[in-house]
Amino acid sequence: MIQYQNEHVTVFQSALFQTTSTVIQTKEMVLIVDPNWLPNEVAAIQNYVHAIKGERETYLLFTHGDFDHIIGYQAFPDATTIGSLELQNHPKKEHKLKLIRDFDNQNYITRNYPIQFPELDIVVQEDGQQLQLGETTLTFYHAPGHTADGLMTVVEPLGIWIAGDYVSDFELPFIYQSAKAYSQTLEKCCMMLEKHSIQLLIPGHGLATSEHKEMKRRLEMASDYLKRLRQSVIANDEPALEALYQEHAFLSSFTEECHKENVSIMKREYL
Template identity: 50%
Template sequence: MIKYQTNNVTVFQSVLYKTTSLVIQTEDCILVVDPNLMPNEVLEIRQHVDKFKKDKPVYLVLTHSDWDHIIGSGAFQDAVVIASDAFHTREDKEDILNQIRHFDDQYYLDRTYSILYPTVDIPVVEDGQVLEIGHTKLTFYKAEGHTNDGIFVVVEPLGIWIAGDYLSDVEFPFIYHNSETYEQTIGKTDKILELHKIKLLVPGHGTATDIMEEIIFRKVLSYRYIQELRNAINEDRDHQFLIQGYKYRQDQINSHNENAALIKRELQKSNSTFKV
């Protein structure tokens, strides 16, 4: 599972959807981010944490509430949970848990830990919110658009940017909530790079990168996808060409078509409001 590792950082990647998990060790604590996805993979992450934990507190950071990102939370019930306030107050928690149960039933998977929707101990409510754990500093930014409850996290002094389901090299934007707020979220890239000395970006799916030009490229590519899809729908043009460069497009075409349907609804609502 390990795709990137230093003395302080281990990036795990599931065999499914190239979904990433992250374990960060500092002198003050252990941070576990979105542990996933198969039962044996979650246990491998748990064993890694236990190997280095000693007497350090464990913090479980959840970037958003998609089922594939919270599926391993039950293996870390000893951790202090950090997520957005919107994650904490969701009213469809049981629906998300049912998605996990359906996944496990579909593939006859058994887990040795509970399937649960985590209770948030430290809610993130605003951009720039800071949590200091000894010399470890976490700065949070709201990251809405993919879902309405996402967060970015910057871990200092290590310079790690935890991006959740944004800035991926294997996925175009998957827009479940709102395309304009998605653009606003990726628009925070320049501010984050200006305010923080980023040494590693870790997306929720795909490959981590320490190349600044690559981060900017991913931001621009996300912008371009949304804007060109919006223009194509507005002008009633074909838009399937927008995903031709993606390796897994045979399955991802469904997400692309869902994006198109969402943006079409947004445009219709906007045009209706304008006419009024």
């Protein structure tokens, strides 16, 4: 499903977890971000890219190495791949591939491309590192917290902010790596809004937005949640922790496990 489209940007949204896949086209290139989930959804992105690319080079950007975000990697074997140094050195590559295989096997899914962990052609090692493609500039920012290998990208002069699994319109923070790093990444997001002329924010899950007020609301929502979670953990306030869990959208065994992980990491870092 296409959830957002203009002259330069098409944002596809999966039926699963409202996960986004983005295709950006400029005079110089076509950039594909996190193609996912189901085979027919990946095929729709493939067909779209094939229809628009012409003679332009294609680039494939990974925001991080969670299995839903790398699942479509080999559907674009000729693309130049981009990701963080931490993604290149991911310590659990085989585990991520096992999650993909398990998902496909449990759901009787077959794919017409091999399942592999991304091999990167362009490795982002420094915060603020840039890639110049003609008149298009990609500026990369490390975004740890959710995962250690997170990467945010600003595409200029279009003013597109590719945020990965941050600043969703509905999804509260899932802390898989570090609560402290997550808070620092949110502070970096505020800096990015000040430094760049952002025209469109695209999260990894949920709706894209062009409204600056909405971008700030999402950042405040995530920051406030982390603050209250930290306070509740330090105070050992079980009713408050349960209330925080109830704030998650789409309550399920999955969100319950994510909440427990959030609490566990907060305890490890603040107690």
